[in-house]
Amino acid sequence: MEFTFLGTSAGTPTRSRNVTGLALCRSGPKPWYLIDCGEGTQHQLMRTRYSVMQLRAIFITHIHGDHIFGLPGLLTSASMLGRTEPLDIIAPVQVQRFIHAVIDNSDSSLSYPLNFINSEAPEFYWQDDQFRVTNVALSHRVPCRAFVFTEINLERKLRQDKLLEDGVMAGPNWGDLQKGKDVLLADGRLLKSDDYTHIPRTARKLIVGGDNDTPELLRDACPGTHVLIHEATYTQDVADRVGPWPQHSSAQQVARFAQSVKLPNLVLTHFSSRYQSYPGGTPNINQLAAEALQHYKGHLFLANDFDTYQLTTDLQLHRLTDR
Amino acid sequence: MEFTFLGTSAGTPTRSRNVTGLALCRSGPKPWYLIDCGEGTQHQLMRTRYSVMQLRAIFITHIHGDHIFGLPGLLTSASMLGRTEPLDIIAPVQVQRFIHAVIDNSDSSLSYPLNFINSEAPEFYWQDDQFRVTNVALSHRVPCRAFVFTEINLERKLRQDKLLEDGVMAGPNWGDLQKGKDVLLADGRLLKSDDYTHIPRTARKLIVGGDNDTPELLRDACPGTHVLIHEATYTQDVADRVGPWPQHSSAQQVARFAQSVKLPNLVLTHFSSRYQSYPGGTPNINQLAAEALQHYKGHLFLANDFDTYQLTTDLQLHRLTDR
Known part of the structure; x- marks a missing residue:
C-alpha cells in the first residue's frame, strides 16, 4: 500500500508546496485513488507515476477551494486524453453542483460518466475489490470528513x-x-x-483526515489503524494567536491525540504557508515536528510534496522518497 | 511595456508549459494586467515579479477551461492575502456565472469587489490611465475575442x-x-x-489573440500594431490531419497573415502538447518556427513559459529572458 503527497500546504500554494492532494494505491498505480484535489493537482501528477486514466475514485473531504479547485482541470484533461471508464466522486453534494456549473459555463463535456456519491450521507461507505472506505465526521467551518481505508480481499x-x-x-x-x-x-x-x-496477515488500515480542529473525533476509528494522515496547520503558539475561527489543529493537539490512542504512525500535513521549509527559514517547518515529538512517541513524519510512503504487509511505514 | 508568458500550452498542461496566461504591464509591475487565466496561473505568478495585490484587470478571451480554470484559485488567494482594491474582470458573461457558482459552492468569499464587464458587448472598450483596450471578434468553437492594447496618456x-x-x-x-x-x-x-x-513618440499597440482559426479577422486592427501574440496550435500538416473541428490556427496560416499586413513582430503561443521542447523531441516545437519563417519575414518569436518581452518606446521588441 502506497501513498504520495501531491500537495501539503494549507489554503494557498507556496513555491515548494501545492494545496492538498493525496494519491493512494494498494499495489501499483493501477487502479489508484485520489483524496482531495486542490488547484494544480493534475500538474503535480505529471511528476508521479499516476495517470488520470487509471484513477478509480476521488474522495473529497470538504468543499473548500484548496481541496477542490483542481477538479475541473483534472476531469476535463482526463476527457481530452480519451478516458471512457466511469469515475466515482465521493464528496459533499455541493461538489456536484460545482462541477456541473463549471462544465455548463466552460463549454466542457466529459467523455466518461461521473458517479457522484454523497460523502455526508448517513451510514456512508464505499467499496471496490481492494478497499472498504468509511468516514468520520470532523469539526471544521464546513462539514468535513476523514476517510478510513481498510483493505479487503486479502490473499488467502x-x-x-x-x-x-x-x-x-x-x-x-x-x-x-x-x-x-x-x-x-x-x-x-x-x-x-x-x-x-x-488469511495470514492483518488488513492494513489508513485514515486520511480532512481539515479538523478536534482530533478526538477520530478516537473510535483508530483501533487497528496503522497510519493517520492529519492536518497540523499551526504550532500551538500560532494557533493561540490566530484564535479558533479557522478551525484547524495544532501539531501539539494531533500529537497528543495520536499518543493517547497509541497510533503507530502519524503523518502531519496541510501546513500554514508561513512555515518555511528551507534551512534557517523562520518560522520553520521543523518547529511543527519538534512540537509534535514532545507529545508523540510513535513514528512521526512531516509530509513534503512528492514524498511517497509505503505501508508494508508487516505493517511498517517507510518513506521511499525524500527531498 | 512588458509581457511575460505564464502558460503556452493548448488544452492541457505539459511538464514544461502551463495552460494559457499572460501578464502585461506598461512600466513596472504596478499595476499589471492578466490576459487569460488557465489552471495554475497563481502558481506560475509565484515565479515572477507580479503579485495579485497589484493586478488591475483580468481579460478573458473565451470560456474554455484552459483559459479560465485558474480564476477561482487566483481570486480566492488574493482574498486570503487581504486584497481590498476592486478588480475588473472583462470576460464573456458565462465567466461571471462560473465564478459565482464556484464561490457559492466552496464556502468562499472575497475581501474585495469584482466588477464584471461583458467583453462580448457591442462597442466594447475598457480604459484606465495607461491603456485603452478594444477587442476583435475571432472565430472559434465559442465566442472569442482578441484584445487590442493601445497605450494612452503618453508623456508630453x-x-x-x-x-x-x-x-x-x-x-x-x-x-x-x-x-x-x-x-x-x-x-x-x-x-x-x-x-x-x-507627443514625441508613437503609442505602442499590442494585440493579444485568443483561440482562432481565421487570423484574417484581425486585418482591420493591425495597422499601427507593433506586436501580435497569436495562437499557432499546429503545424499545417497536423492541422490538416486533425481537421477543422478544433478551430485553431496553424503556424503557416498566422505567418501568412502577419506577412500580408506587414506586422513587425509576431509571437506564436498556445502549442499543442504533442510538440516537444527538448532537443531531438518529435514532433518538435522548432517545426512550428521553421514553418512560420517560410511565410513571415518580420521578427518571429515562439513563446516559452516565463519568457519576458519588452516593447521599447522606439518600438523594438526584445526578449529579455530565455530558457
Missing part, C-alpha cells in the same frame, strides 16, 4: 494439511479455494474456502 | 520656443501643460496643452 493461504487429510488432492479446486471460492466436489461434498484457507 | 514634451514666444515664462504652468492640463492665465488667456506640447 491454503490449509494444505487439512485438504490432504480430507482427501482433496492438489488441482484446480485448490486454486478456487485460495481465491475465496467455495467448491462443489464430484462426490457431492461442498468445500468452503473459509474452512480450507486462512 | 513642452514646445518651449512657442511658450517663450507667447510670453509664458517657466513655472508651474509649464508643469501643468506638460501633464496635459489646459491653463488659464491671470491675463485671461487660456493655454491649451495640445497647443504647447507635443
